[in-house]
Amino acid sequence: MREAYHDQLDSIFDDLAGICRRVETAVGLATQALMSGDAAIAERVISEDVEIDLARERVEGSAFSLLSLQQPVATDLRTIVAALRMVSELERMGDLSVHVAKVARLRVPEIAVPEDIRPTVQRMATVAEDMVKRVREVIIGRDVEAAIALGRDDEEMDGLRRRSFAELLSDDWTHGVEAAVDVALLGRYYERIADHAVSIANRVVFVVTGHNPTALAEQ
Amino acid sequence: MREAYHDQLDSIFDDLAGICRRVETAVGLATQALMSGDAAIAERVISEDVEIDLARERVEGSAFSLLSLQQPVATDLRTIVAALRMVSELERMGDLSVHVAKVARLRVPEIAVPEDIRPTVQRMATVAEDMVKRVREVIIGRDVEAAIALGRDDEEMDGLRRRSFAELLSDDWTHGVEAAVDVALLGRYYERIADHAVSIANRVVFVVTGHNPTALAEQ
Numbered sequence: 086m087r088e089a090y091h092d093q094l095d096s097i098f099d100d101l102a103g104i105c106r107r108v109e110t111a112v113g114l115a116t117q118a119l120m121s122g123d124a125a126i127a128e129r130v131i132s133e134d135v136e137i138d139l140a141r142e143r144v145e146g147s148a149f150s151l152l153s154l155q156q157p158v159a160t161d162l163r164t165i166v167a168a169l170r171m172v173s174e175l176e177r178m179g180d181l182s183v184h185v186a187k188v189a190r191l192r193v194p195e196i197a198v199p200e201d202i203r204p205t206v207q208r209m210a211t212v213a214e215d216m217v218k219r220v221r222e223v224i225i226g227r228d229v230e231a232a233i234a235l236g237r238d239d240e241e242m243d244g245l246r247r248r249s250f251a252e253l254l255s256d257d258w259t260h261g262v263e264a265a266v267d268v269a270l271l272g273r274y275y276e277r278i279a280d281h282a283v284s285i286a287n288r289v290v291f292v293v294t295g296h297n298p299t300a301l302a303e304q
Numbered sequence: 305m306r307e308a309y310h311d312q313l314d315s316i317f318d319d320l321a322g323i324c325r326r327v328e329t330a331v332g333l334a335t336q337a338l339m340s341g342d343a344a345i346a347e348r349v350i351s352e353d354v355e356i357d358l359a360r361e362r363v364e365g366s367a368f369s370l371l372s373l374q375q376p377v378a379t380d381l382r383t384i385v386a387a388l389r390m391v392s393e394l395e396r397m398g399d400l401s402v403h404v405a406k407v408a409r410l411r412v413p414e415i416a417v418p419e420d421i422r423p424t425v426q427r428m429a430t431v432a433e434d435m436v437k438r439v440r441e442v443i444i445g446r447d448v449e450a451a452i453a454l455g456r457d458d459e460e461m462d463g464l465r466r467r468s469f470a471e472l473l474s475d476d477w478t479h480g481v482e483a484a485v486d487v488a489l490l491g492r493y494y495e496r497i498a499d500h501a502v503s504i505a506n507r508v509v510f511v512v513t514g515h516n517p518t519a520l521a522e523q
Contacts, residue, residue, distance in 0.1 A: 149381070156375040162368070169385065170392065254482050263473050265481040266488040273492060 097168050104140045104175045105221035111182035116210035118189040122196040130186035137179035144172045167288045174281040181274045197267045199260040209245045209275040216282035232286035242279040316387050323359045323394045324440035330401035335429035337408040341415040349405035356398035363391045386507045393500040400493045416486045418479040428464045428494040435501035446512050451505035461498040
């Protein structure tokens with residue numbers, strides 16, 4: 086009985102990793118749509134988001150049935166509640182990819198991001214996508230060290246966000262208000278994707294160790 | 305025993321309502337700081353956010369202890385899991401108020417929002433604050449009708465967001481890129497506060513009826 090139970094718990098984590106892979110694809114495709122002005126790719130991100138939502142519902146259903154039928158305590162309870170939160174965050178990351186895709190779609194056949202700020206925005210996108218990829222590995226391996234490292238790498242995103250503001254508020258900015266607003270909001274979306282990746286990594290640390298990463302850092 | 309248990313569950317909802325009141329204050333003060341360029345008020349919102357975070361931790365602790373010690377099933381289980389989610393959303397709403405306050409602080413002694421777009425931004429702020437106030441009443445009264453009405457009122461926020469974009473992208477916009485970026489991000493923060501209010505209202509509907517509001521609308 087307990088063995089079947091732990092199989093179910095593992096299977097929830099497998100599902101979380103699967104959703105995380107979908108999110109990784111969504112972030113990558115949304116960025117591709119954004120940088121190429123490709124409406125078909127943008128549409129794909131928008132329409133495929135429903136798969137992430139359905140996968141979230143399945144994980145919630147499994148987590149609820151474990152809570153109801155198995156009455157877990159201590160570590161197991163903590164793990165299931167953490168899974169419920171992680172799946173909410175993954176769904177939000179999917180939504181944020183949809184936001185990026187919608188900015189791309191709105192400007193087709195133009196490209197929303199002016200050429201001279203593209204390296205900064207592309208780097209934000211790459212960092213976000215990489216963090217999603219790594220948080221999937223954290224989920225699969227319950228890897229505390231990798232989770233803590235992920236938190237540190239969030240600093241690069243903060244730096245990129247500051248750089249993008251410096252670029253679009255400089256006197257050299259000749260692309261007008263619309264492009265500036267697009268870039269500011271895109272930066273916000275990528276930053277939030279990265280924030281959620283860190284938050285999920287922190288939850289994995291909590292599940293494995295029973296402590297939050299900040300508490301571990303202080304030890 | 306069961307009575308004490310339901311007292312604890314009610315007390316969690318009282319705590320949620322209390323946090324919601326703090327969030328309402330934060331949204332109101334952040335807007336006041338924004339519209340007056342008052343650094344002291346902005347600082348107050350930023351420093352008082354820690355109270356919301358601490359209150360969230362207390363609710364999480366209570367919810368966990370109920371889950372561990374009482375092993376709830378069915379409706380009670382659904383209620384506690386919903387409470388855990390609601391408290392996460394309330395915390396985010398506090399964070400978003402801090403973001404508004406930080407935009408205000410960054411422009412002191414200037415006012416971040418140019419005069420001609422202030423009515424639109426003020427209306428967004430008022431709608432957001434009103435939705436926070438009403439979701440508190442929904443939490444206190446477990447009021448399904450008020451919760452469903454809240455979801456409908458979110459449409460005004462969408463309309464205001466569109467209007468703000470039209471204003472800052474029009475040829476009449478003479479306030480430059482910085483003010484446009486501020487207004488776009490502020491709009492995003494107020495919109496997210498409203499989104500979370502709707503989401504919390506939907507969770508109350510789910511707790512009371514066992515159905516999501518969309519399912520009820522289809523009946």
